[in-house]
Amino acid sequence: MTNSISRSIPVALTIAGSDSGGGAGIQADLRTFAFHCVHGTSAITCVTAQNTLGVTRVDALPVEAVIAQIEAVRSDIGVQAAKTGMLLNPSIIAAVAQQVKDYPFANLVVDPVMVSRTGAQLIDDEAIAILREQLIPQATLVTPNRYEAQILSGLLIQSLDDMRAAAQRIYQQVGVPILIKGGGLSGAARGVDIWFDGKRYETLKTTTVETPHTHGTGCTLAAAIAAQLALGQDLFPAIQLAKTYVTQALQHALALGQGTGPVGHFFPLLLHEE
Ligand SMILES: Nc1ncnc2c1ncn2[C@@H]1O[C@H](COP(=O)(O)OP(=O)(O)OP(=O)(O)O)[C@@H](O)[C@H]1O
Ligand SMILES: Cc1ncc(COP(=O)(O)O)c(N)n1
Numbered sequence: 350m351t352n353s354i355s356r357s358i359p360v361a362l363t364i365a366g367s368d369s370g371g372g373a374g375i376q377a378d379l380r381t382f383a384f385h386c387v388h389g390t391s392a393i394t395c396v397t398a399q400n401t402l403g404v405t406r407v408d409a410l411p412v413e414a415v416i417a418q419i420e421a422v423r424s425d426i427g428v429q430a431a432k433t434g435m436l437l438n439p440s441i442i443a444a445v446a447q448q449v450k451d452y453p454f455a456n457l458v459v460d461p462v463m464v465s466r467t468g469a470q471l472i473d474d475e476a477i478a479i480l481r482e483q484l485i486p487q488a489t490l491v492t493p494n495r496y497e498a499q500i501l502s503g504l505l506i507q508s509l510d511d512m513r514a515a516a517q518r519i520y521q522q523v524g525v526p527i528l529i530k531g532g533g534l535s536g537a538a539r540g541v542d543i544w545f546d547g548k549r550y551e552t553l554k555t556t557t558v559e560t561p562h563t564h565g566t567g568c569t570l571a572a573a574i575a576a577q578l579a580l581g582q583d584l585f586p587a588i589q590l591a592k593t594y595v596t597q598a599l600q601h602a603l604a605l606g607q608g609t610g611p612v613g614h615f616f617p618l619l620l621h622e623e
Protein backbone atom coordinates (compact mmCIF):
# COMPACT_ATOMS: atom_id res chain seq x y z
CA MET A 350 0.00 0.00 0.00
CA THR A 351 1.21 3.46 -0.89
CA ASN A 352 0.14 6.85 0.39
CA SER A 353 1.77 8.80 -2.43
CA ILE A 354 -0.27 10.60 -5.03
CA SER A 355 1.16 11.28 -8.48
CA ARG A 356 -0.55 13.72 -10.75
CA SER A 357 0.00 15.48 -14.02
CA ILE A 358 0.43 19.23 -14.01
CA PRO A 359 1.00 21.88 -16.72
CA VAL A 360 4.60 22.93 -17.24
CA ALA A 361 5.97 26.40 -17.94
CA LEU A 362 9.55 27.34 -18.83
CA THR A 363 11.27 30.64 -18.07
CA ILE A 364 14.34 31.63 -20.10
CA ALA A 365 15.72 34.53 -18.09
CA GLY A 366 18.36 35.90 -15.75
CA SER A 367 18.85 35.21 -12.05
CA ASP A 368 18.21 38.08 -9.61
CA SER A 369 20.18 37.48 -6.41
CA GLY A 370 17.78 39.78 -4.56
CA GLY A 371 14.90 37.45 -5.41
CA GLY A 372 12.57 40.14 -6.74
CA ALA A 373 12.68 39.76 -10.53
CA GLY A 374 14.00 37.37 -13.17
CA ILE A 375 13.98 33.61 -12.66
CA GLN A 376 13.10 33.92 -8.97
CA ALA A 377 9.95 35.99 -9.66
CA ASP A 378 8.95 33.73 -12.55
CA LEU A 379 9.22 30.47 -10.59
CA ARG A 380 7.26 31.94 -7.66
CA THR A 381 4.57 33.12 -10.07
CA PHE A 382 4.35 29.70 -11.73
CA ALA A 383 4.03 28.02 -8.33
CA PHE A 384 1.25 30.43 -7.30
CA HIS A 385 -0.69 29.28 -10.37
CA CYS A 386 -0.08 25.56 -9.62
CA VAL A 387 2.03 25.23 -12.76
CA HIS A 388 5.32 23.32 -12.58
CA GLY A 389 8.10 25.83 -13.22
CA THR A 390 11.25 24.97 -15.16
CA SER A 391 14.10 27.31 -16.07
CA ALA A 392 16.92 28.09 -18.46
CA ILE A 393 19.20 30.65 -16.82
CA THR A 394 20.85 33.09 -19.26
CA CYS A 395 22.89 35.17 -16.84
CA VAL A 396 23.53 35.71 -13.16
CA THR A 397 23.02 39.22 -11.82
CA ALA A 398 24.34 40.49 -8.50
CA GLN A 399 21.34 42.62 -7.66
CA ASN A 400 19.41 43.99 -4.72
CA THR A 401 16.69 46.57 -4.14
CA LEU A 402 19.17 49.35 -4.99
CA GLY A 403 20.29 48.06 -8.37
CA VAL A 404 22.53 45.68 -10.33
CA THR A 405 26.24 45.57 -9.44
CA ARG A 406 27.41 42.79 -11.75
CA VAL A 407 26.13 40.61 -14.60
CA ASP A 408 27.75 37.36 -15.75
CA ALA A 409 26.42 35.73 -18.90
CA LEU A 410 26.26 31.95 -19.16
CA PRO A 411 27.81 30.34 -22.24
CA VAL A 412 25.29 30.11 -25.09
CA GLU A 413 25.69 26.32 -25.12
CA ALA A 414 24.68 26.16 -21.45
CA VAL A 415 21.52 28.18 -22.11
CA ILE A 416 20.48 25.98 -25.04
CA ALA A 417 21.32 22.76 -23.15
CA GLN A 418 18.93 23.81 -20.35
CA ILE A 419 16.11 24.46 -22.83
CA GLU A 420 16.75 21.15 -24.61
CA ALA A 421 16.88 19.20 -21.36
CA VAL A 422 13.46 20.50 -20.33
CA ARG A 423 11.83 20.37 -23.76
CA SER A 424 13.01 16.89 -24.75
CA ASP A 425 11.94 15.14 -21.55
CA ILE A 426 9.46 17.11 -19.47
CA GLY A 427 7.57 19.03 -22.19
CA VAL A 428 6.49 22.66 -22.04
CA GLN A 429 2.95 24.03 -22.41
CA ALA A 430 4.09 27.68 -22.28
CA ALA A 431 7.43 29.49 -22.22
CA LYS A 432 8.44 33.04 -21.42
CA THR A 433 11.64 34.93 -22.06
CA GLY A 434 13.05 37.70 -19.89
CA MET A 435 16.60 39.07 -19.71
CA LEU A 436 18.44 37.44 -22.64
CA LEU A 437 21.33 39.86 -22.29
CA ASN A 438 23.50 39.56 -25.42
CA PRO A 439 23.24 39.06 -29.19
CA SER A 440 24.55 35.47 -29.16
CA ILE A 441 22.11 34.27 -26.49
CA ILE A 442 19.18 36.02 -28.20
CA ALA A 443 20.07 34.58 -31.62
CA ALA A 444 20.52 31.06 -30.23
CA VAL A 445 17.22 31.18 -28.32
CA ALA A 446 15.46 32.48 -31.45
CA GLN A 447 16.93 29.61 -33.50
CA GLN A 448 15.93 27.06 -30.85
CA VAL A 449 12.36 28.42 -30.85
CA LYS A 450 12.31 28.23 -34.66
CA ASP A 451 13.53 24.61 -34.68
CA TYR A 452 11.26 23.52 -31.81
CA PRO A 453 8.35 25.98 -31.51
CA PHE A 454 6.62 26.28 -28.13
CA ALA A 455 2.83 26.05 -28.10
CA ASN A 456 2.80 29.42 -26.32
CA LEU A 457 5.66 31.93 -26.05
CA VAL A 458 5.50 35.20 -24.11
CA VAL A 459 8.44 37.49 -24.93
CA ASP A 460 9.14 40.14 -22.29
CA PRO A 461 11.66 42.17 -24.31
CA VAL A 462 13.83 43.23 -21.37
CA MET A 463 15.90 46.11 -22.82
CA VAL A 464 15.36 49.15 -20.60
CA SER A 465 14.75 49.39 -16.87
CA ARG A 466 11.76 51.26 -15.49
CA THR A 467 14.09 54.15 -14.77
CA GLY A 468 14.93 54.37 -18.49
CA ALA A 469 18.47 52.82 -18.39
CA GLN A 470 19.28 50.69 -21.48
CA LEU A 471 20.22 47.14 -20.36
CA ILE A 472 21.25 45.56 -23.69
CA ASP A 473 23.14 46.96 -26.67
CA ASP A 474 21.75 48.03 -30.06
CA GLU A 475 22.82 44.82 -31.84
CA ALA A 476 20.97 42.75 -29.24
CA ILE A 477 17.85 44.89 -29.68
CA ALA A 478 17.93 44.37 -33.46
CA ILE A 479 18.17 40.57 -33.11
CA LEU A 480 15.37 40.54 -30.54
CA ARG A 481 13.16 42.56 -32.88
CA GLU A 482 13.96 40.63 -36.05
CA GLN A 483 14.44 37.05 -34.90
CA LEU A 484 12.66 36.38 -31.60
CA ILE A 485 9.68 38.74 -31.24
CA PRO A 486 8.06 37.68 -34.56
CA GLN A 487 7.82 34.11 -33.18
CA ALA A 488 5.98 35.15 -30.00
CA THR A 489 2.38 34.54 -29.00
CA LEU A 490 2.59 37.89 -27.19
CA VAL A 491 5.23 40.58 -26.66
CA THR A 492 5.09 42.72 -23.50
CA PRO A 493 7.27 45.87 -23.75
CA ASN A 494 7.22 48.51 -21.04
CA ARG A 495 6.90 52.17 -21.96
CA TYR A 496 10.59 52.63 -22.81
CA GLU A 497 10.91 49.36 -24.71
CA ALA A 498 7.83 50.29 -26.74
CA GLN A 499 9.47 53.63 -27.53
CA ILE A 500 12.53 51.84 -28.90
CA LEU A 501 10.51 49.27 -30.88
CA SER A 502 8.13 51.86 -32.37
CA GLY A 503 10.42 54.88 -32.66
CA LEU A 504 7.62 56.97 -31.09
CA LEU A 505 7.69 59.03 -27.90
CA ILE A 506 5.18 57.68 -25.34
CA GLN A 507 3.65 60.06 -22.82
CA SER A 508 -0.03 59.11 -22.88
CA LEU A 509 -2.42 56.22 -23.52
CA ASP A 510 -3.00 57.52 -27.06
CA ASP A 511 0.76 57.40 -27.63
CA MET A 512 0.72 53.79 -26.38
CA ARG A 513 -2.02 52.89 -28.87
CA ALA A 514 -0.08 54.48 -31.75
CA ALA A 515 3.09 52.64 -30.68
CA ALA A 516 1.23 49.31 -30.41
CA GLN A 517 -0.05 49.71 -33.96
CA ARG A 518 3.42 50.63 -35.25
CA ILE A 519 5.06 47.63 -33.52
CA TYR A 520 2.34 45.30 -34.80
CA GLN A 521 3.08 46.44 -38.35
CA GLN A 522 6.72 45.44 -37.84
CA VAL A 523 6.45 42.12 -36.00
CA GLY A 524 2.90 40.89 -36.66
CA VAL A 525 2.23 39.54 -33.16
CA PRO A 526 -0.14 40.69 -30.38
CA ILE A 527 1.30 43.38 -28.12
CA LEU A 528 0.72 44.43 -24.53
CA ILE A 529 2.35 47.78 -23.71
CA LYS A 530 2.72 48.13 -19.94
CA GLY A 531 2.03 51.46 -18.31
CA GLY A 532 3.92 51.12 -15.02
CA GLY A 533 6.33 53.81 -16.23
CA LEU A 534 3.63 56.39 -16.99
CA SER A 535 2.65 59.05 -14.48
CA GLY A 536 -0.61 60.14 -12.83
CA ALA A 537 -3.81 58.18 -13.40
CA ALA A 538 -2.30 56.38 -16.43
CA ARG A 539 0.28 54.64 -14.19
CA GLY A 540 -0.63 50.96 -14.20
CA VAL A 541 -2.85 51.15 -17.30
CA ASP A 542 -1.81 48.78 -20.10
CA ILE A 543 -2.75 48.79 -23.80
CA TRP A 544 -3.33 45.62 -25.83
CA PHE A 545 -3.50 45.40 -29.63
CA ASP A 546 -3.81 42.24 -31.74
CA GLY A 547 -3.96 43.81 -35.19
CA LYS A 548 -7.74 44.19 -35.02
CA ARG A 549 -8.81 45.54 -31.67
CA TYR A 550 -7.43 47.62 -28.84
CA GLU A 551 -8.22 46.94 -25.21
CA THR A 552 -7.35 49.11 -22.23
CA LEU A 553 -6.47 47.14 -19.09
CA LYS A 554 -7.03 49.32 -16.10
CA THR A 555 -6.70 48.78 -12.37
CA THR A 556 -6.40 51.36 -9.65
CA THR A 557 -2.85 52.66 -9.32
CA VAL A 558 -1.17 51.04 -6.33
CA GLU A 559 0.71 53.68 -4.33
CA THR A 560 3.84 51.80 -3.38
CA PRO A 561 7.54 52.36 -4.02
CA HIS A 562 8.02 48.56 -4.03
CA THR A 563 7.46 47.61 -7.66
CA HIS A 564 10.52 45.48 -8.42
CA GLY A 565 9.62 42.53 -10.61
CA THR A 566 6.22 43.67 -11.89
CA GLY A 567 7.15 43.14 -15.54
CA CYS A 568 8.58 39.65 -15.01
CA THR A 569 5.63 38.71 -12.82
CA LEU A 570 3.04 39.83 -15.37
CA ALA A 571 4.68 37.93 -18.24
CA ALA A 572 5.15 34.80 -16.10
CA ALA A 573 1.52 34.93 -14.95
CA ILE A 574 0.36 35.19 -18.58
CA ALA A 575 2.54 32.19 -19.47
CA ALA A 576 1.12 30.25 -16.49
CA GLN A 577 -2.46 30.98 -17.58
CA LEU A 578 -1.64 29.89 -21.14
CA ALA A 579 -0.10 26.68 -19.77
CA LEU A 580 -3.37 26.11 -17.91
CA GLY A 581 -5.23 26.37 -21.22
CA GLN A 582 -6.61 29.91 -21.10
CA ASP A 583 -7.06 31.87 -24.32
CA LEU A 584 -4.70 34.80 -24.74
CA PHE A 585 -6.84 37.79 -23.78
CA PRO A 586 -8.43 36.20 -20.67
CA ALA A 587 -4.94 35.04 -19.70
CA ILE A 588 -3.76 38.65 -19.82
CA GLN A 589 -6.74 39.88 -17.78
CA LEU A 590 -6.18 37.25 -15.08
CA ALA A 591 -2.44 37.97 -14.99
CA LYS A 592 -3.09 41.71 -14.64
CA THR A 593 -5.34 41.02 -11.64
CA TYR A 594 -2.60 38.86 -10.10
CA VAL A 595 0.14 41.47 -10.52
CA THR A 596 -2.14 44.14 -9.03
CA GLN A 597 -2.79 41.97 -5.96
CA ALA A 598 0.93 41.22 -5.65
CA LEU A 599 1.64 44.98 -5.81
CA GLN A 600 -0.97 45.60 -3.13
CA HIS A 601 1.02 43.21 -0.89
CA ALA A 602 4.48 44.43 -1.94
CA LEU A 603 7.36 43.68 0.43
CA ALA A 604 9.28 46.52 2.10
CA LEU A 605 12.69 44.81 1.88
CA GLY A 606 16.08 46.46 1.56
CA GLN A 607 16.75 50.17 1.26
CA GLY A 608 15.42 50.67 -2.25
CA THR A 609 12.67 49.25 -4.45
CA GLY A 610 11.33 46.11 -2.80
CA PRO A 611 9.68 43.21 -4.63
CA VAL A 612 5.99 42.51 -5.15
CA GLY A 613 4.38 39.97 -2.78
CA HIS A 614 3.97 36.90 -4.97
CA PHE A 615 2.50 34.69 -2.26
CA PHE A 616 0.13 37.26 -0.77
CA PRO A 617 -2.61 34.81 0.34
CA LEU A 618 -0.12 33.29 2.78
CA LEU A 619 0.54 36.77 4.21
CA LEU A 620 -3.12 37.65 4.77
CA HIS A 621 -3.33 36.05 8.22
CA GLU A 622 -0.67 38.47 9.41
CA GLU A 623 -2.58 41.62 8.39
N1 LIG B 1 1.92 51.43 -9.31
C1 LIG B 1 1.25 50.55 -10.05
N2 LIG B 1 -0.07 50.33 -9.85
C2 LIG B 1 -0.75 49.43 -10.57
N3 LIG B 1 -0.20 48.69 -11.55
C3 LIG B 1 1.11 48.85 -11.80
C4 LIG B 1 1.91 49.79 -11.08
N4 LIG B 1 3.19 49.73 -11.53
C5 LIG B 1 3.19 48.79 -12.51
N5 LIG B 1 1.96 48.27 -12.68
C6 LIG B 1 1.57 47.22 -13.59
O1 LIG B 1 2.56 46.19 -13.52
C7 LIG B 1 2.71 45.56 -14.77
C8 LIG B 1 4.17 45.66 -15.19
O2 LIG B 1 4.35 46.94 -15.78
P1 LIG B 1 5.68 47.81 -15.74
O3 LIG B 1 5.43 48.96 -16.63
O4 LIG B 1 6.01 48.04 -14.32
O5 LIG B 1 6.68 46.80 -16.42
P2 LIG B 1 8.26 46.77 -16.39
O6 LIG B 1 8.82 48.13 -16.55
O7 LIG B 1 8.67 45.70 -17.33
O8 LIG B 1 8.47 46.31 -14.94
P3 LIG B 1 9.80 46.32 -14.07
O9 LIG B 1 9.68 47.45 -13.11
O10 LIG B 1 9.65 45.01 -13.41
O11 LIG B 1 10.95 46.45 -15.03
C9 LIG B 1 1.74 46.27 -15.72
O12 LIG B 1 0.52 45.58 -15.76
C10 LIG B 1 1.60 47.64 -15.05
O13 LIG B 1 0.42 48.29 -15.43
C1 LIG C 1 17.52 39.20 -13.81
C2 LIG C 1 16.55 40.30 -14.08
N1 LIG C 1 15.64 40.15 -15.07
C3 LIG C 1 14.75 41.14 -15.31
C4 LIG C 1 14.81 42.32 -14.59
C5 LIG C 1 13.83 43.40 -14.88
O1 LIG C 1 12.81 43.13 -14.01
P1 LIG C 1 11.47 43.88 -13.94
O2 LIG C 1 11.29 44.51 -15.29
O3 LIG C 1 10.42 42.86 -13.67
O4 LIG C 1 11.71 44.81 -12.78
C6 LIG C 1 15.76 42.44 -13.57
N2 LIG C 1 15.83 43.56 -12.81
N3 LIG C 1 16.63 41.42 -13.34
